[in-house]
Amino acid sequence: MAATISFKLNGERVRLKADETRKLLWVLRTELGQTGAKYGCGRGSCGACVVLVDDRPVRSCMAQVRSVRGKEVVTIEGLAKGGKLHPLQRAFVEHDALQCGFCTPGMILTAYGLLRSKREPSREDIVKDMDRNLCRCGAHTRIIDAIESAAAELRNGKSTT
């Protein structure tokens, strides 16, 4: 059913008319131009499509667009604030925690959810939380390192360069 849906996307209010049962991923990528959210599997098995909904990671290939009505959606494009990278983004760069980069937005936003609920995750915590995100290039150990280092930075509240 076509309906008007409004929510906040990367800090800006958006209002669009769409079949409200359509999947959030396709609305983000098509009408809203946020192609940082990637299609990987279409069934919630890989995590490439993860976005934040009210600060929590959500698999946008499974979520209906009506589920974000009135909420705040952040895609990878909206994570850096005022031109300043989020510590996770910076840590992924500094640790070379990516190769082809296709899984990277989902990795970073999933890790964001982890660091939001656990300030000081152990490596086991990280592995457990990231385990449903797939990477084919084999950047895993560097991704774990990057998340650990971003966690430390967030705890210390410093903004290293």
Next chain:
Amino acid sequence: MSSNDVQTSDFQQSRREFLKRFGGGIAIFVTFGGSLELLERAEAQSRGVPSDFNAFVRISEDGRVTCLTGKIEMGQGPITSLAQMMADEIDVPYEMVDMVMGDTDLCPWDMGTWGSLTTRAFGPLLRAAAAEARGVLLELASAALSVPVPRLQAKDGVIFDRQNESKRIAYGELAKGKPIARHLTVKPELKDVSEFRVMGQPKLRRDSLEKVTGKAKYAADIRLPGMLYAKILRPPAHGATLKKVDSSGARKVDGTLLVENGDFIAVLHELPDVAEEALGRIDAKFDVPPATSTDENIHQHLMSVAPKGDLVAKTGNLEQGRKRATRTIETRFFDGYVAHAPMETHAALAQIEDGKCTVWASTQNPFGARDKVARAIDFPLDRVRVITPFVGGGFGGKTSNMQAVEAARLAKAVGRPVQVMRTREEEFFYDTFRPAAVVNVHSGIDNAGRMTFWDYEVFFAGERGAAQFYEIPHHRTTVRPRGWRGGPGMHPFATGAWRAPANNTNTFARESQINAMAAAANADPIEFRLKHLKDPRMIRVLKAAAKRFGWTPAVTPSKRGLGVACGIDAGTYVAAIAEVAVNARSGEVEVKRVLSAQEMGIVVNPQGATIQMEGCVTMGLGYALSEEIHFRGGQILDTNFHRYEIPRFSGLPKIETLLVEANDIAPQGGGEPAIVVMGAVIANAIHDATGARLKRMPMTPKRVKAAMQEA
């Protein structure tokens, strides 16, 4: 027209385009062949690099240097390592180099990005082009400064008079004014390792910032006004034929456009998910041929249809070797079909405007895509341009360009830009799988524990890595066939190159058998190998691995769960040591630690090389332990990641890497070699832990348990 003619005319066409597009600055075109014999022409062609002209180099008026290459970036990092080469040879700071990759109108012809060839085969050409460009700049500076060339020196993008350093001119200054196209044929002087300032330095990826902010564009991320998304009707199995179709259901969906051409039926819509939903409303009946082969009986089938063998290595007399053996072992190894499964599925966007077709494609070979598209839509080659954005993983699987052809056909049919992006299910269905294979090895040792003969026959894996490198007086290696595709009727679906094609299966079989020989000889598997090695490169890398790992010699099986394996791929030598624990009740294998040591000649980017090794170890765990395509005839049963298990965070060991320095050897391959040893190193570690010899990959818990019961 021969393929050479095609390349030449392409080049002239694209040179004109190139100059038109870039306006001012200096463009360097370099002829290879003739006086420049860096690579023999035939060799250059067999390696898939341009044989007539090398890379374009362009120096712009702001002094920036643009490197134009037909290579593409799919994660393995040439965007970084090629820029390092360029910076060093042309003498500019690394940050002043820009990369333009995989655009068929701007870049010189290239066969494709695969085979770990970018550094070892294309690298020397790129460096030569850069060195020649520096030569041109020196000539121009000589004229501008009225100083003879031998007195000039280039450094950091500036040329100065050695006798009077205030007499200087920047590259950008030399590039001002109308475009200068220069063409040199003298043999350039490549820098010696001792002169490297950028090469050999560990460099972080150049494309990270774009990739962590979502700015990096992949083929399916390109948007054009008026574009449509296409979803195409697919058969339920390979070999199935469309019998009856009723597309009225799809037509009823608002805004859909249908293209029907025989069994090529596509639904197009402004929204991809609506196109997908409409496709689901097409009622299609297919004739599916009866399924005869399955993942369980495929090996018998392959052995029965295999062509007569090609001998690829032979020394001595097998009969004599057999007679001298006091202990012989004959083993048959099996490998299954494996999927590439890149995170990005195949995608392409095609636009036809003013008689020119532009395709943004997820491809490892943009020029191959261009040729295929041109043929499919009946356009001359110079009216098709393929642009390669970032590619989300390839591993050998993005070379057939079917999606680019489909997008172009549809764009031509509807007169609007059309995107084709495969679903994950289509990606698994149309993958060009690494072939299932069988290897028979018969070998023996004498009383002194020396191998006396080696008889090796491989079915369908292919030739790469088949020939063994140990000192065995009597040996023979036969490949059936040399490649991996076989021919019609061999495989139930498409097969193709998969990261280090053939070598994963061959190294699994060879190194497993070598370990079985070591066990028969009551020897430590590393000492046993060293006893049979003469090649100094292999000896050095194996010893380095043992030392770094902290290996203490013991007869295998030692119950420690330690395995070793060696391999050669793409000119690079690899030795790996792994530690595993096997759960006797479940058969589950926990890989605790993997050390991968590699000698790859001169290392251009140690950081990038290390990361490729880590990636190879990780990806290799998949084919070793869990990855296998299940099928019934032409029907692929593994349709998505819930059924096809690729490595995850939770299964990963501690991964250590070691680059063995060898600056006296030219740079060798880096994207593939470290993966070839992963099957054998795990199999040998399982054997060391349990005494059970795994003969079939992947080594699933069920197979491990079965092997343990047999042992």
